[in-house]
Amino acid sequence: METTSVSSSRIQKFELEEDNELRFVVSGREEVTLELINGSAEVFGSVVEKNKKYIFPPGARVAVFTWKKATVELIGTANAYVSPETPMIMYINLHAALEQLRRIADNPTEKDRVGQGPRIMLVGPTDVGKSTLSRILCNYAVRQNRSPIFVDLDVGQNSISAPGTIGAIHINRPADVVDGFERTKPIVYNYGSLQPGDNNALYEKLLITLSQAVSAKTVENVETGISGVIINTCGWIADGGYAAIVQAAQHFEVDIVAVLDQERLYNELQKTLPKFVKIVHLPKSGGVEVRSSEVRLKSRNMAVQRYFYGTRGEQYFPHQFDVPFDEVTVVKVGTESVPEECLPVGMKPEDYSAKVVPFPISPELRHHVLALSPFDSLTQEISTTPVFGFVVVKEVDMIEKKMTVLCPRNELPYPRIFVYTKIEFLDDHNVPM
Incomplete structure (x- = not known):
């Protein structure tokens, strides 16, 4: 595919012809500002307003497409190029x-x-x-x-x-x-x-x-x-x-x-x-690149961070709560089935894929995301009922018998049945108690 490369610099200006696409990745730890100077353009189907500054965070992968012509300016460090061939x-x-x-x-x-x-x-x-x-x-x-x-x-x-x-x-x-x-x-x-x-x-x-x-x-x-x-x-x-x-x-x-x-x-x-x-x-989307496991992990961490802290344009302010062990029940969905050869003759193994079982509170829960169940007692429906939010376990104090959780709300809701997940998030923000 023929492309026109542009070297990285603090300010870059691009002249896009009809059906051209500017593709860029925000590199490093700095933000990059996009501005449409002339013409018309869109980003993944969203119209880009003329002379409005759009600030993209580090790691963002963006494609600016024009059906006609456009002049686009980038401010910041970005690996960018213009492609005349898109799907x-x-x-x-x-x-x-x-x-x-x-x-x-x-x-x-x-x-x-x-x-x-x-x-x-x-x-x-x-x-x-x-x-x-x-x-x-x-x-x-x-x-x-x-x-x-x-x-x-x-x-x-x-x-x-x-x-x-x-x-x-x-x-x-x-x-x-x-x-x-x-x-x-x-x-x-x-x-x-x-x-x-x-x-x-x-x-x-x-x-x-x-x-x-x-x-x-x-x-x-x-x-x-x-x-x-x-x-x-x-x-x-x-x-x-x-x-x-x-x-x-x-x-x-x-x-x-x-x-x-x-x-x-x-x-x-x-x-x-x-x-x-x-x-x-x-055909696949133009400019799509195979992401490494490290990039995927970073993307997932950013998704969890967005859930708790929002974005630059819409910030959230989560809170930390100390929850005594006796005020919360942690459960896990799914457990191992009993092997068929271990069952009495004629019996078939149960389906344990959605079975809800207690999960012990221990330091193993640190940094794990837990789902908030709407139920106030253990029931099979926990596994297939919509959740109403998530918390992250920041600390587990086995001496004081309490755990510290990060919650996007200003109060920890009831009931407090938390569902274990394998998702982990290392939170390094300071939030109010």
């Missing part, structure tokens, strides 16, 4: 196809199912731009006065809530150029791990529960039903990952699957999914 034409064509299906759903003389708009699922390996395309499609839908539901099934790099979760959110306004979509009133289910394969059975149970909640929302609100559902998935596509993709397509009743980058996955899904499911093959 945006294909992406806007996909959006146009979705919009046509919404119009059919909105037309009483043509629609087959009342209020049933398109349900599209984006699949592919890691680092091909599924999250980016999800954001673009959501933004374009909102700019057409639609209000789709966005679903994120990626437990490793979830964009709706903390890592280790799946969830859905109603999109009714374009994403902020820097901070992304507002995350008000999401529905979030705690999975507790970064790998769907750690507990396949629990992951499918959560898929079913979330899909039912999403369907209920599309029935309750006619406009939401017409606007449809946009689903992002994780990059696990082999073996159990492929099965999870097929399960998600079935449970969410998708009618379109967009496969990014991998032709083999495209061919396999054509053989597996029902004929009424339209499967399209798209």
Whole structure:
């Protein structure tokens, strides 16, 4: 692919021609300011306002696209280049196809199912731009006065809530150029791990529960039903990952699957999914690079930090609380099944994938993210009921029998049943007690 490179400096100016894209990564620890000087441009489908300064944090990966022409200025240290080749034409064509299906759903003389708009699922390996395309499609839908539901099934790099979760959110306004979509009133289910394969059975149970909640929302609100559902998935596509993709397509009743980058996955899904499911093959997003495990870890830490502390544009001020051991119950979802050979003849092993069991309070909990359950007693429903928040365990004092937790609210809510997760976050901020 032909690109035009520009050396790194404190101030860089770029002249973008029609259908060009400026791609940059904020390097080091400094912020980078983006400003549109002339013309028109967008970032992942969000319109960039002229002469407004957008400040991106360290580590941000940004693509500034123009359908016409634009003059863009960057201030700060950034690795940047302009590319004349992007997949945006294909992406806007996909959006146009979705919009046509919404119009059919909105037309009483043509629609087959009342209020049933398109349900599209984006699949592919890691680092091909599924999250980016999800954001673009959501933004374009909102700019057409639609209000789709966005679903994120990626437990490793979830964009709706903390890592280790799946969830859905109603999109009714374009994403902020820097901070992304507002995350008000999401529905979030705690999975507790970064790998769907750690507990396949629990992951499918959560898929079913979330899909039912999403369907209920599309029935309750006619406009939401017409606007449809946009689903992002994780990059696990082999073996159990492929099965999870097929399960998600079935449970969410998708009618379109967009496969990014991998032709083999495209061919396999054509053989597996029902004929009424339209499967399209798209190139990966331009400028996407394979991220190292260190970069992924940093991204997850930033996601947890955002949950507790917000962003530069919208800061949160969490609090610390000392919680006596006798005022909290910590549980874990999922435990080992009894081997079949150890059971009496004729008995089948129970499904322990969603079994809720007590988890001992110990120093092992330090730095772990814990989910807040809405229940006040141990029940099997803890595993498949939306959570209403998260805390981070900062300290465990075995002598005083108390633990210190970080909470985004100014009071620690009741009931206090905390659900263990494998997600860890080392918090180095000073917050009020």
